[in-house]
Amino acid sequence: MEAISSTAGSDFNLASRKAQEAAWRRFQATEWLESVVGTLGISKQPSEKEFISCLRNGLILCNVINKIQPGSVPKVVEISRIPSQSLTWDSQPLPAYQFFENVRNFLKAVEGLRLPVFEASVFERDNMDAGSSSKIVDCILGLKEYNERKQNKERNGSFKNSLRSPLVLQSNGRNSSRQLDMSANSENQTPKQNDAHKLEDSIVKALADCVIGAKENLDDNLLSSIRNGNTESIKLLRKMLSSTLDEQLQYKSPESNTVNSDLFKEVSGTSTNSDCNRWKVFRAQEKKLSNLKALLSSTKEEFRDLQSQFQNDLKQMECRVEELSTAAQGYHKVVTENRNLYNMVQDLKGNIRVYCRIRPAFRTDTKNVIDFIGEDGSLVLLDPLKGYKDGKKLFQFNRVFGPTTTQAEVFADTQPLIRSVMDGYNVCIFAYGQTGSGKTHTMCGPSGASQKDLGINYLALNDLFDLSNTRKGVVKYELFVQMVEIYNEQVRDLLTADSASTNKLEIRSCTSENGLSLPDATMLPVKSTADVLNLMKSGQVNRAVSSTALNQQSSRSHSILTMHVYGKDVNGGTIRSCLHLVDLAGSERVDKSEVTGEGLKEAQYINKSLSCLGDVITALSQKNSFIPYRNSKLTLLLQNSLGGNAKTLMFAHISPEGDSFGETISTLKFAQRASTVELGAARLNKESREVMELKEQVESLKRQLANKEAQSPQQLNKLDPRSPLQRPKPVAMTIDRTPPRSRRLSIENKCPPKSPVAPPNSASKPRTLKTEGRLLKTPEPQVAIRNEIIISSEIRTSTANGKSSHIRKSFRTIGKLINGSEKRIPQKTNEIRSPTAPVISKPSRRNSLTGIQPLEISRRSSLEGVDHCVIVGNRNARTPPPVNCSSKTKWN
Numbered sequence: 001m002e003a004i005s006s007t008a009g010s011d012f013n014l015a016s017r018k019a020q021e022a023a024w025r026r027f028q029a030t031e032w033l034e035s036v037v038g039t040l041g042i043s044k045q046p047s048e049k050e051f052i053s054c055l056r057n058g059l060i061l062c063n064v065i066n067k068i069q070p071g072s073v074p075k076v077v078e079i080s081r082i083p084s085q086s087l088t089w090d091s092q093p094l095p096a097y098q099f100f101e102n103v104r105n106f107l108k109a110v111e112g113l114r115l116p117v118f119e120a121s122v123f124e125r126d127n128m129d130a131g132s133s134s135k136i137v138d139c140i141l142g143l144k145e146y147n148e149r150k151q152n153k154e155r156n157g158s159f160k161n162s163l164r165s166p167l168v169l170q171s172n173g174r175n176s177s178r179q180l181d182m183s184a185n186s187e188n189q190t191p192k193q194n195d196a197h198k199l200e201d202s203i204v205k206a207l208a209d210c211v212i213g214a215k216e217n218l219d220d221n222l223l224s225s226i227r228n229g230n231t232e233s234i235k236l237l238r239k240m241l242s243s244t245l246d247e248q249l250q251y252k253s254p255e256s257n258t259v260n261s262d263l264f265k266e267v268s269g270t271s272t273n274s275d276c277n278r279w280k281v282f283r284a285q286e287k288k289l290s291n292l293k294a295l296l297s298s299t300k301e302e303f304r305d306l307q308s309q310f311q312n313d314l315k316q317m318e319c320r321v322e323e324l325s326t327a328a329q330g331y332h333k334v335v336t337e338n339r340n341l342y343n344m345v346q347d348l349k350g351n352i353r354v355y356c357r358i359r360p361a362f363r364t365d366t367k368n369v370i371d372f373i374g375e376d377g378s379l380v381l382l383d384p385l386k387g388y389k390d391g392k393k394l395f396q397f398n399r400v401f402g403p404t405t406t407q408a409e410v411f412a413d414t415q416p417l418i419r420s421v422m423d424g425y426n427v428c429i430f431a432y433g434q435t436g437s438g439k440t441h442t443m444c445g446p447s448g449a450s451q452k453d454l455g456i457n458y459l460a461l462n463d464l465f466d467l468s469n470t471r472k473g474v475v476k477y478e479l480f481v482q483m484v485e486i487y488n489e490q491v492r493d494l495l496t497a498d499s500a501s502t503n504k505l506e507i508r509s510c511t512s513e514n515g516l517s518l519p520d521a522t523m524l525p526v527k528s529t530a531d532v533l534n535l536m537k538s539g540q541v542n543r544a545v546s547s548t549a550l551n552q553q554s555s556r557s558h559s560i561l562t563m564h565v566y567g568k569d570v571n572g573g574t575i576r577s578c579l580h581l582v583d584l585a586g587s588e589r590v591d592k593s594e595v596t597g598e599g600l601k602e603a604q605y606i607n608k609s610l611s612c613l614g615d616v617i618t619a620l621s622q623k624n625s626f627i628p629y630r631n632s633k634l635t636l637l638l639q640n641s642l643g644g645n646a647k648t649l650m651f652a653h654i655s656p657e658g659d660s661f662g663e664t665i666s667t668l669k670f671a672q673r674a675s676t677v678e679l680g681a682a683r684l685n686k687e688s689r690e691v692m693e694l695k696e697q698v699e700s701l702k703r704q705l706a707n708k709e710a711q712s713p714q715q716l717n718k719l720d721p722r723s724p725l726q727r728p729k730p731v732a733m734t735i736d737r738t739p740p741r742s743r744r745l746s747i748e749n750k751c752p753p754k755s756p757v758a759p760p761n762s763a764s765k766p767r768t769l770k771t772e773g774r775l776l777k778t779p780e781p782q783v784a785i786r787n788e789i790i791i792s793s794e795i796r797t798s799t800a801n802g803k804s805s806h807i808r809k810s811f812r813t814i815g816k817l818i819n820g821s822e823k824r825i826p827q828k829t830n831e832i833r834s835p836t837a838p839v840i841s842k843p844s845r846r847n848s849l850t851g852i853q854p855l856e857i858s859r860r861s862s863l864e865g866v867d868h869c870v871i872v873g874n875r876n877a878r879t880p881p882p883v884n885c886s887s888k889t890k891w892n
């Protein structure tokens with residue numbers, strides 16, 4: 001609003017100044033006309049209307065021009081003689097034809113003098129509007145100038161042809177204007193200055209008249225005192241005028257500014273050379289300014305175009321970015337899905353997961369061989385002896401941890417795997433790599449570690465405790481720890497104070513009562529992280545460590561920390577699993593490690609066992625039928641983890657230094673090979689309450705049968721037609737006497753028993769407890785249960801003596817229980833087999849996730865022609881412990 005009002009104000013000022021200027025020029029023209037033809041009968045400062053009306057008949061104009069240039073209008077149309085006084089502006093106009101002739105003749109004459117002319121139509125009343133008199137005034141002032149020049153010429157004999165603006169002319173003509181006695185200091189001034197001042201004063205007075213006439217808002221007293229020739233008032237007005245002119249300079253065009261400035265200078269009489277220069281500079285600047293304004297407006301225009309173009313571009317870009325972000329989101333989604341699917345496939349195939357960890361470089365004198373570490377598990381090494389182009393080697397793992405990765409970050413990636421121990425999976429994590437590459441750092445942490453640098457061993461066990469506490473209400477867990485080392489091909493217990501000579505453990509390749517490969521190793525219960533920490537510390541103290549040229553604290557043995565987990569849920573189900581945390585001794589080149597004597601022997605053992613590990617990995621990756629587990633204690637102990645049903649993770653450790661490049665490459669190749677080993681889906685070692693009960697019943701039945709046999713051999717002899725020599729010999733832990741004939745006893749009594757009479761040659765065939773499988777609905781998708789058991793003739797015999805009815809009843813109950821579970825759990829159709837299908841004796845990893853054992857007959861069970869059979873589960877089956885089996889440690 002303010003801007004608008006200020007613009008309106010300045011416009012108003014401008015119009016007012018223009019009006020003043022026009023009035024001023026009319027005044028000059030009137031004054032001059034009067035000086036030539038005498039009084040016109042109008043006021044000294046006539047209004048526009050008054051001025052035009054006065055000149056409309058053309059008579060004055062013709063007389064004026066005839067006076068200046070006699071004979072210019074030879075025939076002037078005279079009007080009836082009217083006293084000049086009565087020739088007023090508002091007198092009735094003459095008929096048009098009367099004055100038209102005069103005006104036309106006047107204009108012709110003016111044209112002849114090459115002076116500015118005007119249109120005759122301006123005298124028509126209808127056309128009279130603001131500013132219409134300006135051209136007439138110009139013409140009259142032109143005549144005035146012409147006259148002055150003519151007079152000058154006549155006086156000086158020279159005549160300047162140059163025409164100047166009427167406004168300039170008028171100022172020049174001030175010397176010849178009538179004299180007004182208004183100067184106060186005329187005595188001290190030159191006649192020229194006096195003239196100028198007089199003129200000035202007269203102008204000011206005229207202006208004052210003009211302002212009064214125009215009823216400008218000026219003090220009446222001031223104006224009347226000016227009219228009366230008061231010098232002070234004149235000065236005051238002059239000041240006002242000059243400031244007004246200054247103001248005008250800011251608004252007017254350069255042309256009008258020039259006029260005003262000239263006028264002002266001439267009026268003020270202060271024009272000097274410096275003023276002129278300044279004025280020139282000012283004009284130049286003004287010109288520049290106007291150019292700049294034009295430039296600005298064109299630039300604004302361009303800018304507006306660019307802006308709109310930019311906005312269009314921006315919109316298009318927005319659309320494109322949106323499209324791209326949608327595509328990117330889709331891409332990321334697909335990548336994540338792919339990764340998940342890949343992991344799922346890996347899990348299903350049971351591939352050994354391989355993480356690579358690069359330790360920080362400790363030496364600066366060798367080149368760093370790590371070229372690139374990808375988020376997706378890719379790793380590029382650069383051979384320090386080859387160029388950038390040929391020396392690149394790419395490896396792909398499940399994950400690569402760079403030198404700056406912390407222990408916590410490494411653990412975070414391992415945690416889900418470790419946690420699955422508490423769900424019943426066996427897990428094995430082992431650290432492999434060249435000596436000094438950081439295996440012990442990853443597994444145990446640095447010696448004297450602060451809490452944040454603790455290794456996976458500690459973090460894992462700590463996490464298991466946390467988990468067991470969280471699940472307290474649902475599952476009751478018990479945790480036990482074993483810690484052993486393999487030193488120079490001997491397994492030593494690290495949690496015992498026994499001397500080195502007595503401290504030798506035997507590995508049971510066929511897992512013992514509690515599924516322990518090392519049943520003789522000390523197994524201690526742990527209830528808190530502090531317990532674990534103490535045990536680990538004492539274990540570390542007992543571990544064989546010595547200093548080599550490559551590592552000050554080099555592990556000279558493979559250490560295996562095993563956490564056994566036993567859980568019982570509220571429904572009576574059980575979980576049995578174990579977590580192996582293996583810190584292998586580092587492979588080393590003896591020339592580099594500079595070991596001798598005992599150290600050299602240690603290094604040879606280490607390298608040999610690692611080479612055996614390599615052989616096993618190679619055989620597994622090539623899916624060979626024979627896997628050389630027995631070639632070393634290490635592979636024998638890790639058999640189940642490497643080729644069994646555990647979830648296995650390997651940390652391949654490498655050093656970034658260039659001088660270890662050879663070892664680094666061989667470690668990575670080994671790790672790459674390990675990652676191709678498919679173990680099959682890991683198996684859940686979880687048993688439901690029903691299965692537990694079944695197992696218990698089977699156990700008690702077996703015991704009853706055994707007792708029965710022991711109590712009444714005579715009875716059996718009576719019933720058995722064979723001679724004692726023909727009778728089968730007893731078999732340990734199972735049924736030690738086989739009756740002459742076997743009978744197939746269906747648990748559900750669906751199948752009628754076979755002929756009670758045994759075939760004549762039955763005595764020579766294995767016929768003790770014989771199981772024949774038919775896969776029924778499984779309690780879990782991958783579980784196959786044989787629900788038919790052919791009970792040996794001993795049972796039939798027992799039935800015969802009337803005491804086996806209880807046993808039969810029990811078997812029936814077992815059948816019902818199994819069927820009961822069948823109803824709850826969906827059936828896996830592809831595992832349903834014909835009832836007559838033969839028993840598949842090869843244990844399948846997918847047979848049972850719940851740990852339900854398919855009962856099988858070992859082909860090896862019939863030895864020395866003795867009829868006996870051993871109930872064999874699959875590899876990880878929880879077979880009932882032998883009656884006479886003793887062990888140092890027992891599950892509670």
Ligand SMILES: Nc1ncnc2c1ncn2[C@@H]1O[C@H](COP(=O)(O)OP(=O)(O)OP(=O)(O)O)[C@@H](O)[C@H]1O
Nearest residue numbers: 359435436437438439440441446551554555585586
């Ligand atoms: N990621 C790491 N960050 C910091 N220091 C590390 C890292 N990895 C290893 N180190 C340091 O490097 C040195 C050698 O590591 P470490 O003893 O764990 O190697 P190693 O592979 O177990 O050797 P060896 O097979 O001879 O026992 C130690 O001083 C260890 O603290």
